[in-house]
Structure formats: structure tokens, C-alpha cells
């Protein structure tokens with residue numbers, strides 16, 4: 001097992017996703033594994049862009065399967081991430097980082113092709129300017145993984161949590177037409193072949209203390 005993640009046993013993990021289901025698809029396996037190993041995992045979803053009540057309920061179900069606390073950063077209003085001024089987003093992330101005091105933060109990759117996801121990456125990096133924690137970045141969909149570059153700098157073994165990951169993705173029932181569960185499993189298997197695990201997720205290590 002990768003020693004980076006051994007350090008997080010019993011630690012605090014804060015994961016950012018722009019929208020409901022991003023975290024389950026991109027990092028659900030690692031989050032479920034860390035929760036299982038005793039970490040306190042917080043899934044911060046920045047915005048629910050539509051069908052707020054239904055999608056919030058789905059996000060709660062997904063987080064429950066993973067074993068995480070769900071925090072919706074903009075619960076009071078339905079909005080798109082790009083409509084939020086960057087300084088305001090950073091201020092909210094600052095407050096959350098101050099509350100959680102994370103040992104490990106997981107956020108969108110700067111290479112993610114979705115504009116909102118890139119904004120969340122920028123806000124996360126900025127909010128961590130004074131917090132000495134590890135920082136990993138993920139891509140939120142198999143299609144983007146196929147298109148993007150420079151991922152695979154590190155791999156997380158998700159063999160024990162792949163079923164939970166797929167179950168957590170399935171909790172987003174309103175999005176199932178767009179979510180290819182077979183692709184998620186196939187990708188984890190392909191990344192596992194590359195890294196020597198049965199199933200894996202790939203991350204960019206943006207800041208790692210060893």
C-alpha cells in the first residue's frame with residue numbers, strides 16, 4: 001500500500017467537488033477506502049446547479065455509502081460555480097479548511113476540461129496557502145481521463161472499495177443516463193493493471209509530505 005495514504009489513517013480528509021457526483025466518479029474509491037480505514041472524510045460539494053432538492057438527496061446518499069460527511073458549500077442558493085466571484089469562493093474554502101483542519105485535501109485537477117472544475121482547483125490551491133497538508137488532484141470522469149495528460153503520477157489502491165465507489169455513483173439516480181458505471185469500473189481496472197492493483201484510481205500529487 002502506498003505510504004502517502006498510510007499517514008491518513010485516523011486523519012482528516014477534505015475533498016472538493018464542483019457538483020454532486022464529481023467526487024464519487026473521480027475519487028470515490030480512495031475516499032471510501034480512507035473512511036473504512038478510520039479517516040474522517042468530508043465531501044464538500046460546491047454547488048447544486050439544478051434540481052436542488054433531488055440532487056442534494058442523491059449527494060447525501062452517495063456520501064453515506066462512502067462513509068463521509070457531506071457539506072454543500074452553496075446550499076442556500078442554486079448557482080453555477082462560474083457565477084461565484086473567485087475571492088468569495090476562496091473565502092468559503094478558507095472557512096471550511098479552518099474548520100476541518102485537513103491532513104489531506106483532494107480536489108479537481110487543473111487539467112480537467114470542465115471550466116467549473118478548473119475554478120475549484122484554483123480556489124482550493126489558494127485556500128491552502130497557509131495550510132501544510134497533502135494535496136492530490138483527480139479527474140472527474142473516464143472520458144476526461146482519456147483525453148487529459150499527465151495523470152497517473154500516483155495511484156491509489158481501491159481494490160477493497162471499488163464496489164462502494166460504483167454503488168455511490170449509482171446513488172445519483174437523476175444522472176445515471178450520463179454516468180457510465182461500466183466505464184468507471186473498467187477504468188479502475190485498467191489503472192490497476194498499470195499499477196499492480198486489482199483496481200486503482202490515479203491522482204496528481206500536487207503536494208505530498210514524505
Ligand SMILES: [Zn+2]
Nearest residue numbers: 018019022114
Ligand atoms: Zn462537475
